[in-house]
Amino acid sequence: MAKERIVIIGGDAAGMSAAAKIRRVEPKRDILVLERTDYTSYSACGMPYYIGGLIDEVDSLIVRTPEVFRDKYAIDVRTRHEVVAIDPKAQRVTIRNDQRTEISEPFDQLLIATGARPYCPDVQNVGAEGVFGLSTLASGIRVQQFIKQEKPQKAVVVGGGYIGLEMAEALVRQNLEVSLVQRGREVMETLDPDMGRLVSQALRDIGVNLYLSEELQAFESANGRVKAVITDQRTLPADLVILGMGVRPNSELAEAAGIELGVKNAIKVDERMRTGTENIWAAGDCVATLHRVTGRPFYVALGTVANKQGLVAGTNLSGGSAIFPGVVGTAVSKICKIEVARTGLQEKELLELGADYVTATIKAKTRAGYYPGAGTITVKMTAEKGTGRLLGAQIVGMEGAAKRIDIVATALTAGMTVANLVDLDLSYAPPFSPVWDPVQTAARQLLNNL
């Protein structure tokens, strides 16, 4: 076994978690990692904070460099090496390096960890200079350098998801005039609109011009540089554009090799992270996962999921046995002082499933009302009508609000009812919580509505 060669395509969260795990278990295993950029094992989630100036050194986003993997882990990491084809039958990958030379390498086991890329609609001038998506660390550095060197004045963020909002805040911090165009009626469409409205307001409060229910149609450019964003309702002058319209899995390489895709064109894997093709595995933002609440396939691109899946793949690739049981739809973000979190299913998803559900929304405080720094927190919670089975929750609030979502994520995973949640022995002291934790206050209200 130890002589079998493992090739990993992609050197970020999933790929390097797997590589590191394999190395810990099998000191002699032949591991080759092929990474098309200059960087490995970085925190893509940290880029908005680097661009916003909260973090000075881009190096602090890098967990481990290619040199560390080579020298300390004895892993053959080749940067600027892009895999352009997989041959599952011959068990070989074709690689193009930065000299554009094509070489071929054999594998016994292959792990595809190619990640995702920002969605980019096919509109006019989308290739203009100054229009950026954010995915790799290299793309984050390009945005930071563009701001530093070109000193743009007016930025437009297209799309109001997590990255869009975090980037809007980052650009406000860099003193740009920031507009945000969002197709939906509120930002953060993974929240219900009544909760999303609170986040929209938080953005206005930091000076972002919001254009809601408005759709991108094209970009205007001059001399190859972006000059404006054209929506179905107006033209917004812009010398910097950030695309925040979600991501798509980098699954084309797998598809071309005949590997089965699943929901949203993400690579289909089982809970051990095996694809449908023998000796080929996949993990991270390029794969589809299971939603543990619906029992259905689900696509989500998050660093925490990628790390876990990488560890599972690495465990199974090094003689162990591990499964990744799926997600419950948990996510969290911070927009200036506002914390936002969600887990489980939102109303839109419940309606699609034809679920019979009830909701409750409460306002409370993050700490005891009399304790300094107590801020507002709004919790919306959803349960199945009749049974009271917990279905999801959303939180918007001040410091200390968001991490409470983990209580609900844990309870959801355990299949708890709203009554079970009310009964939980949660921690209480005035600096941390009112005597009834806000998630339990929401659960109490929801009990009444069942």
Added chain:
Amino acid sequence: MAKERIVIIGGDAAGMSAAAKIRRVEPKRDILVLERTDYTSYSACGMPYYIGGLIDEVDSLIVRTPEVFRDKYAIDVRTRHEVVAIDPKAQRVTIRNDQRTEISEPFDQLLIATGARPYCPDVQNVGAEGVFGLSTLASGIRVQQFIKQEKPQKAVVVGGGYIGLEMAEALVRQNLEVSLVQRGREVMETLDPDMGRLVSQALRDIGVNLYLSEELQAFESANGRVKAVITDQRTLPADLVILGMGVRPNSELAEAAGIELGVKNAIKVDERMRTGTENIWAAGDCVATLHRVTGRPFYVALGTVANKQGLVAGTNLSGGSAIFPGVVGTAVSKICKIEVARTGLQEKELLELGADYVTATIKAKTRAGYYPGAGTITVKMTAEKGTGRLLGAQIVGMEGAAKRIDIVATALTAGMTVANLVDLDLSYAPPFSPVWDPVQTAARQLLNNL
């Protein structure tokens, strides 16, 4: 039913939660509350912050005054009315008011919510002026006024539990020279000593003189005022002493009426909050509860438990049906910048139970390492050997550390294993957590040790 009279002894968390619940359900119900102090429905947990000067007005600790209960809730609340006897057969209580007149009132249903009092060993001069326990709001006000008027210079806190530590911090804030005498080898004996040591150090860091493994023997006094604390090893000059050696349930009244007591002399109740005596109920710091991890009786005095039990009693007393399923041993505290939390069983308890367990302790960061304000967090986690069933966790760390204990409290309640905990879909974004939440990092380490 609505004409039956309910008498409640004690007007704080449990008593008034019950009273308010009954009133919401039954607008006409005859409710009499007898409270021996001047105050109702206050946050006893907030007193250290009031004494420490973090909260200016004592009124902000009062959730609802007796007047509000009388005027808005139509509840007959009588303050300065102390119940001195219960006659279960005659269904009457004997009350002494502040004119020392004894009167008698009938009840159909009685709820005992008499709370707890600081433990006070029977040593010399314990009654000297300047020696305080903290339980009622009145006692907190006395301490605050003593500091303001008598301007003590040297304080000794006897006992290193939550109240002792919070008071030590409060007194440091008021610029007193503070010493703390603790019988155990570290403060916070609800933590294992290896975790308690971190809290001991945090106290030293704010300038508290710690005397560990040292026992109170007597107080020295002059003219009726405390002058020193005498331990088995030294004499510590003191013009203010705070007793922080835990609390005892106020169960004497119940005991005298022939009502059965349970563990630690707390009143024995079933999960509906009924005592063993017909038509008599009890809730809050005066009752014993169930530990959901051990399945054994357990005594704990915490505002959050008292509120929940009061609601359960009130629900059952107003024609509804509710149970209080017990606790898992969750508690949290903040000592200056250090957050401390625990849930489940500590090693001492596991050894007493003869449990076969393993532990893991990890150090991590509260946020992504590169994100501003990332602080250290230490998590110790315990599971049953072999099965991996979660048994408990302890957390000591900087801002954002402690509330994570709720994840473990929820997982414990659900009977999860350590592997289940690793699989949880917890929230991640750089301002909130490393990509592996520290509780999952601890769980991963613990998995290796099973």
